[in-house]
Amino acid sequence: MHTGNNQVRVRFAPSPTGYLHVGGLRTALFNYLFARKHGGTFILRIEDTDQKRSIPGALENLITTLTRTGLQHDEGPDVGGDYGPYIQSERMDIYKTYIQQLLDSGKAYYCFCDEERLNRIREEMRKRKRPPMYDGKCIGLSKDEIADNLDRGRPFVIRLRYPKEGKTVFDDVVRNKVAIDNSIVDDQVLIKSDGFPTYHFASVVDDHLMKITHIIRGEEWLSSVPKHIFLYESFGWEVPVFVHLPLLLNADRSKLSKRQGDVSVESYLEKGYLTEALLNFIALLGWHSADDREIYSLRELEEAFSLERINKAGAVFDLEKLNWMGGTYIRQLDVAYIADQSRRFFEEAGIDISDSDKYLKVIGTARDYVYCLSMIVEHARMFYDTMTFSEEDHDLLGQEGSKRVLSYMIEALGGQETWSPDDVSALVKKAIGDLGTKGKNFYFPVRLALFGSCHGPDIPTLIGIFGRDEAVKRLSDALHLKQ
RNA sequence: GUCCCCAUCGUCUAGUGGCCUAGGACACCGGCUUUUCACGCCGGCAGCCGGGGUUCGACUCCCCGUGGGGACGCCA
Numbered sequence: 240m241h242t243g244n245n246q247v248r249v250r251f252a253p254s255p256t257g258y259l260h261v262g263g264l265r266t267a268l269f270n271y272l273f274a275r276k277h278g279g280t281f282i283l284r285i286e287d288t289d290q291k292r293s294i295p296g297a298l299e300n301l302i303t304t305l306t307r308t309g310l311q312h313d314e315g316p317d318v319g320g321d322y323g324p325y326i327q328s329e330r331m332d333i334y335k336t337y338i339q340q341l342l343d344s345g346k347a348y349y350c351f352c353d354e355e356r357l358n359r360i361r362e363e364m365r366k367r368k369r370p371p372m373y374d375g376k377c378i379g380l381s382k383d384e385i386a387d388n389l390d391r392g393r394p395f396v397i398r399l400r401y402p403k404e405g406k407t408v409f410d411d412v413v414r415n416k417v418a419i420d421n422s423i424v425d426d427q428v429l430i431k432s433d434g435f436p437t438y439h440f441a442s443v444v445d446d447h448l449m450k451i452t453h454i455i456r457g458e459e460w461l462s463s464v465p466k467h468i469f470l471y472e473s474f475g476w477e478v479p480v481f482v483h484l485p486l487l488l489n490a491d492r493s494k495l496s497k498r499q500g501d502v503s504v505e506s507y508l509e510k511g512y513l514t515e516a517l518l519n520f521i522a523l524l525g526w527h528s529a530d531d532r533e534i535y536s537l538r539e540l541e542e543a544f545s546l547e548r549i550n551k552a553g554a555v556f557d558l559e560k561l562n563w564m565g566g567t568y569i570r571q572l573d574v575a576y577i578a579d580q581s582r583r584f585f586e587e588a589g590i591d592i593s594d595s596d597k598y599l600k601v602i603g604t605a606r607d608y609v610y611c612l613s614m615i616v617e618h619a620r621m622f623y624d625t626m627t628f629s630e631e632d633h634d635l636l637g638q639e640g641s642k643r644v645l646s647y648m649i650e651a652l653g654g655q656e657t658w659s660p661d662d663v664s665a666l667v668k669k670a671i672g673d674l675g676t677k678g679k680n681f682y683f684p685v686r687l688a689l690f691g692s693c694h695g696p697d698i699p700t701l702i703g704i705f706g707r708d709e710a711v712k713r714l715s716d717a718l719h720l721k722q
Numbered sequence: 723g724u725c726c727c728c729a730u731c732g733u734c735u736a737g738u739g740g741c742c743u744a745g746g747a748c749a750c751c752g753g754c755u756u757u758u759c760a761c762g763c764c765g766g767c768a769g770c771c772g773g774g775g776u777u778c779g780a781c782u783c784c785c786c787g788u789g790g791g792g793a794c795g796c797c798a
Binding site: 252253254256286288289291292350354357361364365366367368369370371372394396414417418419420423424425428430431432433435437438439442457458459460461462463483485486488490492493494520523524525527528529530531532533550551552553554555556557559560561562563564566570604606607608609618671677678679681682683686692693694695696697 | 732760
């Protein structure tokens with residue numbers, strides 16, 4: 240076990256297969272938090288050893304997204320570091336020298352079995368109710384046979400020669416002791432026939448070379464830990480601390496997948512979920528402080544986080560709660576910041592927000608209605624658009640009572656020199672008294688005329704945003720509507 | 723099928739043998755506020771998977787079930 244004397248070094252090691260998955264973000268976040276908490280180093284390493292799955296541009300996209308969330312890495316392909324390269328496809332020479340060591344020490348062996356045979360033996364073992372695994376046929380190959388096969392250019396893989404006796408017992412920070420019988424651990428392929436290493440080999444070699452102290456990753460890796468430990472020990476390397484995170488789940492409790500909802504971090508960011516909210520929400524999936532506190536900034540999480548408080552059971556990704564948190568952050572954070580973050584959505588909608596004083600006021604009220612910033616435009620556009628009224632609206636506005644109210648307001652407002660919320664409040668109160676009307680019969684036509692809807696912010700807020708002249712104009716436009 | 727992991731309100735979770743008449747949050751319901759809506763505030767509904775032990779005493783410890791998930795790839 241590593242102790243406090245050791246400098247903490249952790250890594251997030253995604254594959255560049257497209258977008259950043261929310262599960263990946265959670266893994267990245269926990270690694271990041273652990274590093275920050277202990278003044279350690281957070282490393283980004285790209286695991287692109289599967290050429291078939293690598294997608295051009297995915298790497299850049301991954302880095303951009305990660306950076307946007309604020310989980311800045313200390314070492315990685317874009318920022319460099321003392322332990323590079325940080326892209327596995329650029330480390331082929333390294334894997335070559337280490338696999339040779341394993342070959343020389345007899346811990347690994349060439350295998351020339353083809354896919355067809357592999358499938359056949361697995362099927363047979365499954366039929367015999369045994370765990371499907373390689374039967375070790377090629378272990379016995381002589382040096383000459385191997386050389387001969389190699390000379391003839393036969394495709395080969397290199398397998399781990401995993402000893403089948405006894406059991407491997409290891410510690411995991413989340414799961415405590417885990418025991419796995421060695422007889423069911425397969426002779427894992429370490430080098431594929433295209434010469435690339437598999438995850439199991441590359442990650443162990445890299446984790447050691449990059450001096451990783453704690454491996455914080457998803458629970459799906461738990462059952463391959465014995466292979467990894469055997470590799471560390473074969474090389475005589477220190478085994479890092481394992482931390483296997485509970486899985487993120489769909490509503491039906493299966494492993495979180497895109498079939499059942501949005502799992503791409505980019506898409507949440509595109510919709511205008513605040514990174515603050517997304518990170519806070521995701522931190523609570525599998526981690527919780529001892530008290531009842533739930534709202535944390537990234538900095539506060541860095542302080543509060545600890546591996547010991549990570550949960551064992553999988554956590555359902557609950558969009559409802561994310562939405563609640565999204566709204567909470569939009570209302571809580573500085574309005575100027577929210578306005579700034581919202582800007583691009585208004586530009587997309589072609590709305591002129593150059594009057595920044597008005598824009599700030601609009602955001603101040605519109606943010607009460609949304610949980611992500613893409614929603615804010617629909618609650619703000621009435622402050623900018625010219626009014627269009629439905630047939631129903633026409634009916635209401637055309638009523639005698641409504642016309643009386645509008646006329647009154649036009650005149651009263653026209654005489655106002657100041658229109659602070661307090662001023663307008665007083666005016667409204669007086670108006671209702673003077674007109675002797677029911678509240679609803681006053682508020683609905685006025686709000687409809689100003690805002691295009693019977694429901695929405697209160698009249699003082701509305702007029703405070705429009706200013707007297709624009710308010711009067713809207714009121715008289717509504718009054719003189721053609722039926 | 724084999725192995726591994728897991729199990730508190732619908733969901734995220736607190737709880738490490740007596741502080742539990744099981745706490746908080748989301749959602750839901752009700753009230754207040756707003757003569758609108760939203761926000762906000764207050765309140766309510768709702769849970770220890772089952773069965774055996776251990777113990778004076780189990781949500782907490784052990785065993786067995788059951789349920790869920792993961793792994794079993796020349797994917798990560």
